[in-house]
Amino acid sequence: MTDSSKRDMGVKYAADRIAIERPRLREALDFLVDILAVQRELAREVVSPALEPTLPRVREAARRVGGGRSLLDLVDLPELPPSAWEMIALKILEVIRRHRRDLESHVAIVEGAIKSKRLDIRGLAESLLSGGGELVERESERLGVEAPLMETLSLWLAQTLLRSLSSAIAGEIGFEGWREGRCPVCGSHTRVGYMRGEGRKLYLKCSVCGTEWPFQRIKCPFCGNEDGQTLGFYTLGEDRRFRLYFCERCGRYWKVVDEEEAGGQIPAELYDVWTSHLDAIAKRKGLR
Amino acid sequence: MEYGVLVVVDRCIGCRACQVACHVWNGTEAESTEFSPDYTNPPDLTSNVWTVVRFVEMGEGDGLRWYFVKRQCMHCVEPACVAACPTGALHKDKDGIVLWDSKKCIGCRYCVEACPYGVPHFDPLDKTIRKCTFCADRVREGLEPACVAACPTDALIFGSLDEIRARAEEYRAKGHPVYGLEEGGGTSWIYVFPKETAPSDAGLPRLGPETPRERIDKGLLALAMAAVAGLAAWGVSRGKAAPAAQEVKVR
Amino acid sequence: MVEWGILIATYLFLGGLAGGLFASTAALDAITRGGIRRTSKLGALVSWVSMAIGLILLLADLGRPEHAFRIMLAPHMESPMAWGAWVIVIFTVLGLAYWLGLSDFGGEPLKPLRSALNRIKDLLGALGSMFGLMTAAYTGILLGFSRQSLWRPWALPVLFTVSGIATGYAVLMYLVHRTGEDVGLSPAGLSKVELIVGVIELLVALLYVATIPTPARGAIASLTSVNGVLFWLGFVAVGLIIGEILLPAISLRTPEKAPSPALVLTTAALVLIGGYILRYAVLYAGQVA
Ligand code: SF4
Ligand code: SF4
Ligand code: SF4
Numbered sequence A: 001m002t003d004s005s006k007r008d009m010g011v012k013y014a015a016d017r018i019a020i021e022r023p024r025l026r027e028a029l030d031f032l033v034d035i036l037a038v039q040r041e042l043a044r045e046v047v048s049p050a051l052e053p054t055l056p057r058v059r060e061a062a063r064r065v066g067g068g069r070s071l072l073d074l075v076d077l078p079e080l081p082p083s084a085w086e087m088i089a090l091k092i093l094e095v096i097r098r099h100r101r102d103l104e105s106h107v108a109i110v111e112g113a114i115k116s117k118r119l120d121i122r123g124l125a126e127s128l129l130s131g132g133g134e135l136v137e138r139e140s141e142r143l144g145v146e147a148p149l150m151e152t153l154s155l156w157l158a159q160t161l162l163r164s165l166s167s168a169i170a171g172e173i174g175f176e177g178w179r180e181g182r183c184p185v186c187g188s189h190t191r192v193g194y195m196r197g198e199g200r201k202l203y204l205k206c207s208v209c210g211t212e213w214p215f216q217r218i219k220c221p222f223c224g225n226e227d228g229q230t231l232g233f234y235t236l237g238e239d240r241r242f243r244l245y246f247c248e249r250c251g252r253y254w255k256v257v258d259e260e261e262a263g264g265q266i267p268a269e270l271y272d273v274w275t276s277h278l279d280a281i282a283k284r285k286g287l288r
Numbered sequence B: 001m002e003y004g005v006l007v008v009v010d011r012c013i014g015c016r017a018c019q020v021a022c023h024v025w026n027g028t029e030a031e032s033t034e035f036s037p038d039y040t041n042p043p044d045l046t047s048n049v050w051t052v053v054r055f056v057e058m059g060e061g062d063g064l065r066w067y068f069v070k071r072q073c074m075h076c077v078e079p080a081c082v083a084a085c086p087t088g089a090l091h092k093d094k095d096g097i098v099l100w101d102s103k104k105c106i107g108c109r110y111c112v113e114a115c116p117y118g119v120p121h122f123d124p125l126d127k128t129i130r131k132c133t134f135c136a137d138r139v140r141e142g143l144e145p146a147c148v149a150a151c152p153t154d155a156l157i158f159g160s161l162d163e164i165r166a167r168a169e170e171y172r173a174k175g176h177p178v179y180g181l182e183e184g185g186g187t188s189w190i191y192v193f194p195k196e197t198a199p200s201d202a203g204l205p206r207l208g209p210e211t212p213r214e215r216i217d218k219g220l221l222a223l224a225m226a227a228v229a230g231l232a233a234w235g236v237s238r239g240k241a242a243p244a245a246q247e248v249k250v251r
Numbered sequence C: 001m002v003e004w005g006i007l008i009a010t011y012l013f014l015g016g017l018a019g020g021l022f023a024s025t026a027a028l029d030a031i032t033r034g035g036i037r038r039t040s041k042l043g044a045l046v047s048w049v050s051m052a053i054g055l056i057l058l059l060a061d062l063g064r065p066e067h068a069f070r071i072m073l074a075p076h077m078e079s080p081m082a083w084g085a086w087v088i089v090i091f092t093v094l095g096l097a098y099w100l101g102l103s104d105f106g107g108e109p110l111k112p113l114r115s116a117l118n119r120i121k122d123l124l125g126a127l128g129s130m131f132g133l134m135t136a137a138y139t140g141i142l143l144g145f146s147r148q149s150l151w152r153p154w155a156l157p158v159l160f161t162v163s164g165i166a167t168g169y170a171v172l173m174y175l176v177h178r179t180g181e182d183v184g185l186s187p188a189g190l191s192k193v194e195l196i197v198g199v200i201e202l203l204v205a206l207l208y209v210a211t212i213p214t215p216a217r218g219a220i221a222s223l224t225s226v227n228g229v230l231f232w233l234g235f236v237a238v239g240l241i242i243g244e245i246l247l248p249a250i251s252l253r254t255p256e257k258a259p260s261p262a263l264v265l266t267t268a269a270l271v272l273i274g275g276y277i278l279r280y281a282v283l284y285a286g287q288v289a
């Protein structure tokens, strides 16, 4: 067995572990495990080879990350050939098709648009990063498909590229100059983190590209508030594995897995889903 | 309901996905230092290797080929390990799964010697016996065992023991050698072998139908005979002494 | 892989010795109607100490000796090891009581206890012989409940029992010699017993080897393996044929004369060495076969 299939297996069984604890997450987990495996495969087979030529430039830029400027603030999103984008989009649609039979007719429409080259795939991927949802909205309206389907597609398209990028430059970025709550690679905000090691050092994990970076424990990743009086966290009774942090100044929350308590059985890729019950609690408490 | 697994040897391609799955699920990976990290061919089960795919040669000359036989705890219907364990640390649960309680294990390793399949191994670090758990933490939650879930060719079939036994009977009727229906009282993991092969070539012991309980009864009989012999030896000696002693008195 | 090693081999040997020695001692004591108090006392003591050392070795071999109490307090009674443990503990208590009844241990304060025990000496001797031979047999039965083909023949517990008697008897002969007490039997009679036990043991040993299933037999029957050499040379040739058969036969040639101290000592030593090698070879060969 190859290392990558071992890794996929590890994620799959970690998902089983979560599902045993919270059976209601079963479907979401299966979906996630599937897309993670497909994205890894695409990264290996399609994205990495295509990225190869641009890597020196990107690596160089990676070393300059800091002072509030993320990698994508310094370089453009690398180019992929249209055939690669098409392949990625089709594979992602396959995953959606496997898990959302109810969307079959919509999936078929998008698939048709891709095959007849009537969909701006790269545009979709970029729109997610630029934060503007207009293209997604416009395209879903034009094709007559559900907007969430288009959103998911664009997120996963961007993710496939960015995950490759993040792992290609892993080790190049010095995180010393990065004190932001935003991702040093793609610039996205995240609400997932973990504490690791004896001193329970805090790391944030980008939910888009997977980059992990150290972050100050008493600081809001959203507004930068460092006032301990207005920052705090909840735990769930006896269960010390998860912490729901909140900032009273901006009303945002973020979720932290205490790995010293949780053990190392669940890979960080699944932390967001694993902690999804905290989202519900946060909502009840009026946090955003 | 008791669980069972049918191992259809014919379908196994020797990919060892089950081995990896077992390590991944049970977290036994990190501690196995004796073997190459990619698990190519661990020679035997250990306290950290709960399943192993054995490569068996078949045929000769040009016809030479391999077949693959996965080994793990058989979760015997009447487990010798459970019978041997002096503290009840090893036990068979209602669902047929043979598990151990590390708090009760005293580390005597009797189970290691008793198991016909060489399955349990004592872990010097954990100070307890360790072996395949039938993934009780999965199957009791409605999932398949990790190894079964990982098998790409459906060589491993998970189900109720009754169903598995029935399937094994079908294969037997078609002329396949089957292992585990009767041996030593039967097992929960039952093997279907390719025609023209023998389970003993794959290292499965030729066990008669004698169950551990029956063997223990013979042991008890032997013990009783020793008791009688001890008593008799003393009694005879005593009897020899009596007349001599009386003679002394008379004189 | 060798799971049970030297500690267990020694324990098996000591268990057999303790059982055989007690049974021989109690028998000789019964024959003489208690006429060999010093010998009996010594025999019981050596037997008890052997068993105690054996138990310590057994504990030392456990992965978690601090949990050994479970065998006694919460045993799984189906397990041969569990009932064996009870047999041994009862035997140890009986042996201690038997010895105490004969000794002066504990002076005045223990006197009532000692005389009470002395009064039931016959009962203790009978029960002790019973549990002694059970202990000796159990060491073989323990191995018999295993997957090892070398340990499964029913002749093995018989062999271990007879060997236990032989080693125990050899030690007893040495003790008789040391105390110089009159055992009421002629030296020839004593040697004859030894010779008979030796011949029986030889037959059982051959029977044992013959009843091992073929593929496994080589591990002990073939002289190409270390254990085979140990078994045939150490146990059969030295311990059995020389120690238990030839040497007693030599003393039989001078039936009236007590055997020389050197002869008694040599006999005991050879028999003990042979008995030890038997346990060692069977235990190790069983796990590699
Ligand atoms: S295979 Fe061995 S360890 Fe497993 S249940 Fe049977 S006797 Fe016990
Ligand atoms: S080693 Fe542990 S589990 Fe095995 S028989 Fe001894 S006490 Fe029982
Ligand atoms: S059932 Fe579970 S513990 Fe047993 S071999 Fe399969 S994966 Fe390993």
Ligand SMILES: [Zn+2]
Binding pocket: A183, A184, A185, A186, A187, A188, A206, A207, A208, A209, A210, A211
């Ligand atoms: Zn990112």
Ligand SMILES: [Zn+2]
Binding pocket: A220, A221, A222, A223, A224, A225, A247, A248, A249, A250, A251, A252
């Ligand atoms: Zn804030």
